[in-house]
Amino acid sequence: xxxxxxxxxxxxxxxxxxxxLRCNFSDSVNNLQWFHQNPWGQLINLFYIPSGTKQxxxxxxxxxxxxRYSLLYISSSQTTDSGVYFCAVNRKTSGSRLTFGExxxxxxxx
Amino acid sequence: DTAVxxxxxxxxxxxxxxxxxxxxxxxxxxxxxxxxxxxxxxLKIMFSYNNKELIINETVPNRFSPKSPDKAHLNLHxxxxxxxxxxxxxxxxxxxxxTTDTQYFGPGTRLTVL
Numbered sequence: 001x002x003x004x005x006x007x008x009x010x011x012x013x014x015x016x017x018x019x020x021l022r023c024n025f026s027d028s029v030n031n032l033q034w035f036h037q038n039p040w041g042q043l044i045n046l047f048y049i050p051s052g053t054k055q056x057x058x059x060x061x062x063x064x065x066x067x068r069y070s071l072l073y074i075s076s077s078q079t080t081d082s083g084v085y086f087c088a089v090n091r092k093t094s095g096s097r098l099t100f101g102e103x104x105x106x107x108x109x110x
Numbered sequence: 111d112t113a114v115x116x117x118x119x120x121x122x123x124x125x126x127x128x129x130x131x132x133x134x135x136x137x138x139x140x141x142x143x144x145x146x147x148x149x150x151x152x153l154k155i156m157f158s159y160n161n162k163e164l165i166i167n168e169t170v171p172n173r174f175s176p177k178s179p180d181k182a183h184l185n186l187h188x189x190x191x192x193x194x195x196x197x198x199x200x201x202x203x204x205x206x207x208x209t210t211d212t213q214y215f216g217p218g219t220r221l222t223v224l
Contacts (some may be wrong), residue, residue, distance in 0.1 A: 096213075
């Protein structure tokens with residue numbers, strides 16, 4: 001099956017810092033999503049981004065499908081950004097199942 | 111309005127018991143999923159239903175039986191619970207065969223087997 005690798009596994013920042021999270025995947029995909037799992041366990045959709053660039057406030061994401069990677073940028077981080085960030089991918093031939101990476105644990109300190 | 115809802119949010123039970131988790135979505139989607147998140151936070155697909163038909167059935171013990179009474183509901187029944195079943199179970203839904211098949215997740219059900 002498709003492999004999804006995220007880096008770094010852990011990241012500690014001071015409030016106001018910027019960060020880049022990376023997701024590499026081993027095969028072509030039809031769907032790529034970024035999620036934020038907050039400290040209460042809720043999985044929140046950030047982006048649906050199988051290719052191209054999108055921005056939503058302080059967050060933006062870029063997927064380079066031909067090179068099989070995606071980047072999530074967090075600017076001016078806030079303590080509420082803390083949690084685990086997951087990248088998940090899907091191939092239509094896989095019946096729309098999402099395959100998740102292991103996540104990046106982000107801690108933003110005040 | 112909650113898009114994907116699950117009940118219960120927490121479930122604590124003894125080994126050997128049978129329990130069910132319910133999921134409902136009001137997004138008009140025709141595909142629903144169950145994912146399991148283990149203690150290391152790794153998320154993995156268990157089942158997927160499209161229009162009440164099972165389309166994905168990963169290597170899951172047959173003690174787990176999903177049921178979809180209609181395309182807005184997908185329930186998960188677990189027989190003879192074991193300690194290793196302790197996890198967070200997430201329901202999700204998406205449209206099928208569209209260019210934007212974003213999956214939306216419910217709040218999760220934390221199952222603890224004692």
